[in-house]
Amino acid sequence: IVVTGGDDRLWKTWGFPDGNILMTGEGHTDWLSGCCFRPSGTQLVTSSGDTTVRIWDLSRRGCILTLRGHSRAVRACFWHSCGDFVASASMDGTSKIWDVNSERCRYTLRGHKESVNSIEFLPFSSTALTSSADRTLSLWDVRTVRRL
Numbered sequence: 338i339v340v341t342g343g344d345d346r347l348w349k350t351w352g353f354p355d356g357n358i359l360m361t362g363e364g365h366t367d368w369l370s371g372c373c374f375r376p377s378g379t380q381l382v383t384s385s386g387d388t389t390v391r392i393w394d395l396s397r398r399g400c401i402l403t404l405r406g407h408s409r410a411v412r413a414c415f416w417h418s419c420g421d422f423v424a425s426a427s428m429d430g431t432s433k434i435w436d437v438n439s440e441r442c443r444y445t446l447r448g449h450k451e452s453v454n455s456i457e458f459l460p461f462s463s464t465a466l467t468s469s470a471d472r473t474l475s476l477w478d479v480r481t482v483r484r485l
Contacts, residue, residue: 340381342369348383348393362393364400371414382423384411390425392437404435406442413455422479424465426453432467434479444482448475 338359342348348369350360367386374381380401381393390411392402409428416423422443423435432446432453446453449469456467464485465477476485 340372340374342372342383344368346385348372348381350395360395360398362398362400364391364403365389367410370410370412373414373416375416376418376420382414382416384414384425386410388427390414390423390433390435392423402437402440404433404440404442406433406445407431409452412452415457417458418461422458424456424458424479426456426467428452430469432456432465432477434465444479446475446477446479446482448484449473 339351346365348362349358352359365385365387369383369385371384383391388407390404391400394401407427407429411425411427413426421437423437426432430449433442434444436443449471451470453467453469456465458465463478463480465479467475478485
């Protein structure tokens with residue numbers, strides 16, 4: 338199964354090798370920039386030009402949580418390997434670490450001078466990697482909210 342998102346404001350899961358659309362989700366009000374499965378495979382996180390990050394329950398086929406806090410489009414999202422945290426990267430120059438269980442932003446990562454275009458957690462660690470339009474990469478310890 339592969340997930341995609343696009344300018345049509347929809348995410349879609351596709352089955353392979355046939356390429357059939359298995360599921361479609363709607364709810365964002367602008368383009369989708371990122372989609373990532375929860376490590377358990379039961380949920381999906383999406384990011385959008387509408388400044389939100391959304392968590393979707395695949396068995397319920399619907400959005401179960403909308404995370405708000407960015408002031409500009411969200412360019413990317415990523416799920417931590419433990420399944421309890423989601424990271425987002427935004428054109429507002431920040432990245433956020435969201436606690437899915439408490440449904441709130443746990444940390445805001447500041448330091449890039451321009452849009453943050455991608456974010457990923459290093460596997461099984463508290464380290465995140467961001468890339469920015471300011472032509473820099475940063476490694477962050479998300480427990481201390483400091484660059485490494």
